[in-house]
Amino acid sequence: MADIFDFGSLETPLSEKTAQKLDSEHGISQREHFVIPTQADLKRRTITASKNDTAQENHKSSIYVCGNSLGLQPKCTKTYIERYLSTWSTQGVYGHFKSLDDELTKPWMNIDDQASAAMAPIVGATPNEVAVMETLTANLHFLLASFYKPTAYKYKILIEGKAFPSDHFAVQSHLAQHNYSAREALVLLEPDDSDKHYFSTQHILDTITEHAGSLALILLPGIHFYSGQFFDIKNITAHAHAHNVLIGWDLAHAAGNVPLQLHDWDVDFAAWCTYKYLNSGPGCIGALFVHDRHTAVANSPEKALESSSAPNDVLTGGLEAEKRFGFRHRLCGWWGSSKTTRFEMDNVFVPIAGAAGWQVSNPSALDTTSVLASLSVFERAGSVVELRKRSVLLTGYLEYLLLNWPTVDGGQRPYTLLTPVNPEERGAQISVRLDPGLLDGVVVDLEAEAVVVDERKPDVIRVAPTPLYNTFSDVWNFVDILSRSLEKRRKAS
Ligand SMILES: Cc1ncc(COP(=O)(O)O)c(C=O)c1O
Secondary structure (H helix, E strand, O other), X not given: OOOOOOHHHOOOOOOHHHHHHHHHHHOOOOHHHEEOOEHHHHHOOOOOOOOOOOOHHHHOEOEEOEOOOOOOEEHHHHHHHHHHHHHHHHHHHHHHOOOOXXXXXXXXXXXXXXXXXXXXXXXXXXXXXXXXXXXXXXXXHHHHHHHOOOOOOOOEEEEEOOOOHHHHHHHHHHHHHOOOOXXXXXXXXXXXXXXXXXXXXXXXXXXXXXXXXXXXXXXXXXXXXXOOEEOOHHHHHHHHHHOOOEEEEEOOOOOXXXXXXXXXXXXXXXXXXXXXXXXXXXXXXXXXEEOHHHHOOOOOHHHHHHOOOOOOOHHHOHHHHHHHHOOOOOOOOHHHEOOOOHHHOOOOOOEOOOXXXXXXXXXXXXXXXXXXXXXXXXXXXXXXXXXXXXXXXXXXXXXXXXXHOOOOOOOOOOEXXXXXXXXXXEOOOEEEEEOOOOHHHHHHHHHHOOEEOEEEOOOEEEEEOOOOOOOHHHHHHHHHHHHHHHHHHHHHO
């Protein structure tokens, strides 16, 4: 159970002093290890500040509560990237293999193993079950290619009705690949009540039960991008398996946000990006998880090749190779093939046992370096479980202020909250639905005060106090500025 703190029991829960007191009691977590854009940074039309720009306000931090969209930059990222650039400039191709005394990452040839090991604890997996590779949608494609194996009776895919569009597109294209139309083979999970955007676990389980006879696969979000709802991954996965249905999870909004135990929860597969709560930079390399159960390679390369009359024959690829080595089908590339034989260039795909066997291309060392930098901040912070304690408090405080902030005329607040009230059912994000017509003006006001949130038209702002770098004062300032903006915009309308 998450620790639920009653903010109403504080002496003056709505005062700024209380926010400052909470900060002094709970510390600032890893904030000093991040570059927080200043107010002047956000207002400038150039990337770099002019030397004459020394005004005091230039050093005032912005209120950045947008880590659910793009996480901020850890300070160490610059050092890691500079080290990468120096390795490239001083070593050229040797950078792939040569260990250097002052390296921060392994030589590029093995940087993928280092990244899997660093990423595994974030999602509760063994290093063997994680590959840091490609990007989220691309990884969903790779996983669907492996796990969607329709039969005459079980051929449908269940996704959430308003799934992130990219997931929707990916799933539809795999149905089409197998000659199914969305109408015949796509099952959409709708919320219990369409206006509330909430999915009770019972409703999800019932929907799975209802379609189980024809379902081949389920793909759901760990945390819903729009409402911030945290799904009960463990019980939904168990229920899918009880009905003989494979299940995968899009963890874009969950990785680095909430504790996950993908291995113990028996999840079949999952994919996520690293640019939100994992702070690796825009469009940076993503990651995937494949449970140990699915990654085994039954026959050792030696044994498999022995049983082949012509090991170098092109027939050792494709279905032939899958049978001989005994591994789950995937879309293959050379980086998923054994490191010991990879450079023999003989067209024999020798799958790496583990999620690494799903790799296709050599991963961007630049991207992976950035991931390793940002994961080093998580290592310093301790576990995601530790961060979650702070996150529950910060998000609870945000919710409390939003629900209790006084309005000037004592009337109703011009917004409702879409995110579940139970801390167990949400991560760091609260989605605020503004009354119709307010969004555009509010976004202008927030920007003018250097408050960064994420907007979803026509009327939602998503606010994410990120435990690594946000403070209680950030939350207080956000609610104060939002409330003043709403009063102004309401009067003007
Ligand atoms: C829930 C979810 N799924 C998929 C994506 C697509 O990610 P990418 O562009 O990295 O493939 C996003 C991007 O924000 C997302 O939030």
